[in-house]
Amino acid sequence: MTTSSIGYGIIGCGMMGQEHIRNIALLPDAHVAAIFEPDPAMMTAALALAPDARPAASVAELLAMDTVDCVLIASPNHRHLAQLEEIAALRPVPVLVEKPLFTDAADERRIAALTARLPFVWVAMEYRYMPPVANFIEHAGDVTGGIRMLTIREHRFPFLAKVGDWNRFNRNTGGTFVEKCCHFFDLMRLILKSDPVRVMASAGQAVNHLDERYCGETPDILDHGYVLIDFAGGARAMLELSMFAEGSRYQEELCAVGGDGKIECRVPGPGRFWPQHLGATPVPELIISPRNPPGPRLLEFPVDPRLLAAGDHNGSTYFEHARFVAAVRGQGKVEVTLQDGWWAVVMGLAAQRSAREGRTVHLAGEFTLPT
Incomplete structure (x- = not known):
């Protein structure tokens, strides 16, 4: 190149x-x-x-x-x-x-x-490259002494309107746990350095899109749910999703706990949705809480205003492209591979299946896992 x-x-x-x-x-x-x-x-x-x-x-x-x-x-x-x-x-x-x-x-x-x-x-x-999330990933293992529990919560706005309303139907998106949540399943694998073995989910469509019709069809996408995942390394993870909670101060919250302590990450949603009468948009933050000696420590991660103005993902899209271009030039490696993308989708599909059928999905028995 x-x-x-x-x-x-x-x-x-x-x-x-x-x-x-x-x-x-x-x-x-x-x-x-x-x-x-x-x-x-x-x-x-x-x-x-x-x-x-x-x-x-x-x-x-x-x-x-x-x-x-x-x-x-x-x-x-x-x-x-x-x-x-x-x-x-x-x-x-x-x-x-x-x-x-x-x-x-x-x-x-x-x-x-x-x-x-x-x-x-x-x-x-993109979520891997949000500054507070990147720091969470870097330090979670040391702070916790080995993660045993990982929770990711997203409380956000409903799906936005897209061209042709394609995102209103599972057949086009893969389902909400694929479309929206594959980011979080990718983070789980990355943070825990392990692959999932069992997925259990409960979810539904309670508030959003119920009164919408497209060529006579009602949208069938989930708008809330819980997903529990057991990983091969012994850790457990949970996702909590609500797509009718845009009034929240923070949109994404991550929490990892182990024998030595706890680490949390809080990320606000897009600045363009923050109510202007409340003043400045919240700043992303990291909270480190050791067990001994106890004493939470809060670190803020302000993002360059130019990057905030360029998109809705706290600057992560810029950092992702910078690393991608470096890899294209032969100055870095591919950091999110086809296999990573495959796992994120399969975890989402398993969660969709579990919620729909009311049962635990054992991945090895229902998907062709990489060798």
């Missing part, structure tokens, strides 16, 4: 795709070279953010442009896998693909085939 600016080809420029474009613009050594977006309004908005980018009428046309050094896939969930396969067939350049990697349990075997055909795929798990 040359030292010149890395040219991105962008596939899909809705809300998340445009956040990616704004963050790429902050990188000193990368730019958006081409865009494929079939919705005219979204294409217009994307080109306003990246006026030097060339519009493409298809994935194939985008890949044919020699100014494209790598590809970002930010299309609707159910498009990701087929577009990865198209890139593998036509021109296997480095790819950053938004989560989730796939949406249907019937498609899990297709990931193994991609591993050989696309040697450089980075799955976009």
Whole structure:
């Protein structure tokens, strides 16, 4: 790879795709070279953010442009896998693909085939790169003396409106535990350094989208739930999700506990949703609570205002792209692999199945686990 600016080809420029474009613009050594977006309004908005980018009428046309050094896939969930396969067939350049990697349990075997055909795929798990979460990950093992319990809670706003309302139905998203929560299942594996063995979930649709109709159909996506997961290393993890709690001070909260102590992380939601009459947006924070000697210690992690203005994920999208570009240049490695993306989806699918069928899902008996 040359030292010149890395040219991105962008596939899909809705809300998340445009956040990616704004963050790429902050990188000193990368730019958006081409865009494929079939919705005219979204294409217009994307080109306003990246006026030097060339519009493409298809994935194939985008890949044919020699100014494209790598590809970002930010299309609707159910498009990701087929577009990865198209890139593998036509021109296997480095790819950053938004989560989730796939949406249907019937498609899990297709990931193994991609591993050989696309040697450089980075799955976009932005939450790993939020500054307070990154510090939580770094210090959790030492603070706790070995994590035995891990809890992740997200209390947030309902799903936003998307082009064609694709995110209102499980068939397009994989279900809420796949679409929204694969981030958290990825964090669980990363933090615990272990793979899951059993998944138990209870969930439902209690408040959101019940009065909405799309071509006569009512949305079927979950809006709240609990997920309990047993890991091979002996630790236990729990996810608590509510998508009708946007009045909260913090959107994400992580807590790990072990024999030596406890560590917590609190992350506010997007600043654009914070009520202005309450003053400044809350600052992300880390709380370290040793057992002996007892005494909680709070650390704040303010985020650069430029990064906050570029997206809804506390600067993490910028840090993710900086590391991705370094890897494209051969100056780093792929940090979120196809296998990581596969596990996150399978954990979500298992949670969807457990909640739907009212039973424990044993992963080894119901999914083809990596060897």
